[in-house]
Amino acid sequence: MDKNNLPQHIAIIMDGNGRWAKKHHLPKAMGHRYGAKTVDRITSHCAKLGIKALTLYSFSTENWKRPPAEIDALMNLLYEYLGKELKKLNKNNIRLKAIGDITALPERVKKKLEEVISKTSANTGMVLVLALNYGGRQEIIRACRNLAEKVKEGSIDINSISEDVFSRELYTKDIPDPDLLIRTSGELRVSNFLLWQISYSEFVATKMLWPDFKISDLDDAIEEYTARNRRFGAN
Numbered sequence: 001m002d003k004n005n006l007p008q009h010i011a012i013i014m015d016g017n018g019r020w021a022k023k024h025h026l027p028k029a030m031g032h033r034y035g036a037k038t039v040d041r042i043t044s045h046c047a048k049l050g051i052k053a054l055t056l057y058s059f060s061t062e063n064w065k066r067p068p069a070e071i072d073a074l075m076n077l078l079y080e081y082l083g084k085e086l087k088k089l090n091k092n093n094i095r096l097k098a099i100g101d102i103t104a105l106p107e108r109v110k111k112k113l114e115e116v117i118s119k120t121s122a123n124t125g126m127v128l129v130l131a132l133n134y135g136g137r138q139e140i141i142r143a144c145r146n147l148a149e150k151v152k153e154g155s156i157d158i159n160s161i162s163e164d165v166f167s168r169e170l171y172t173k174d175i176p177d178p179d180l181l182i183r184t185s186g187e188l189r190v191s192n193f194l195l196w197q198i199s200y201s202e203f204v205a206t207k208m209l210w211p212d213f214k215i216s217d218l219d220d221a222i223e224e225y226t227a228r229n230r231r232f233g234a235n
Contacts, residue, residue, distance in 0.1 A: 002226040007179035009053040013193055016185030016209030029073040034211035036081050045215045047092045047126045053175050054128055057193050061135035075106050082112045093125030099171035100134030136195030143169035172197055180225045184210045200232050
């Protein structure tokens with residue numbers, strides 16, 4: 001691994017918890033629970049490597065279509081994870097951030113999330129970004145509405161809207177675009193994740209189910225990234 005060429009921002013579509021549970025003859029909720037253990041390992045490893053930002057696709061806007069029992073299990077797990085991880089986040093100097101419409105989350109989950117974000121806000125190391133109730137199309141529509149309102153009220157001129165201006169209306173306005181996007185479970189789609197931000201991200205797909213995703217698998221993905229020549233359309 002070329003440690004002088006590490007991705008500054010890694011984004012991960014954590015896929016395969018349900019299939020992992022089925023494979024091991026376990027309830028689906030157990031797949032999510034084992035997936036949370038992988039989150040813990042991968043987050044700690046990225047911080048040790050010196051990665052600046054790690055974004056995890058934790059709950060999409062489309063995930064509300066899942067059975068109520070599964071949604072409840074996911075929200076309970078998120079609440080539990082936030083409570084348990086606060087000490088570790090502070091110990092590792094990790095700052096927590098959330099992107100997406102968190103107003104729709106259950107009240108106790110939202111309050112716990114806001115608490116952990118507040119209590120890690122002074123940390124100066126890696127930023128851990130949880131995409132919660134997040135959708136890329138919805139984020140772009142939100143940005144368009146914000147800009148339209150600013151044009152209407154006269155605070156900006158329509159001709160001044162550039163890519164940079166638009167980017168500042170996104171949830172990720174203070175985070176650089178991902179250098180590397182990883183998707184587990186063998187699927188080859190972006191699933192409405194960071195549609196604007198991944199325009200020039202390098203993709204690595206693995207057949208490994210998320211609960212089975214190991215530190216060595218992350219290292220392999222980073223090594224593949226460092227071996228690529230990023231041209232950004234220049235040639």
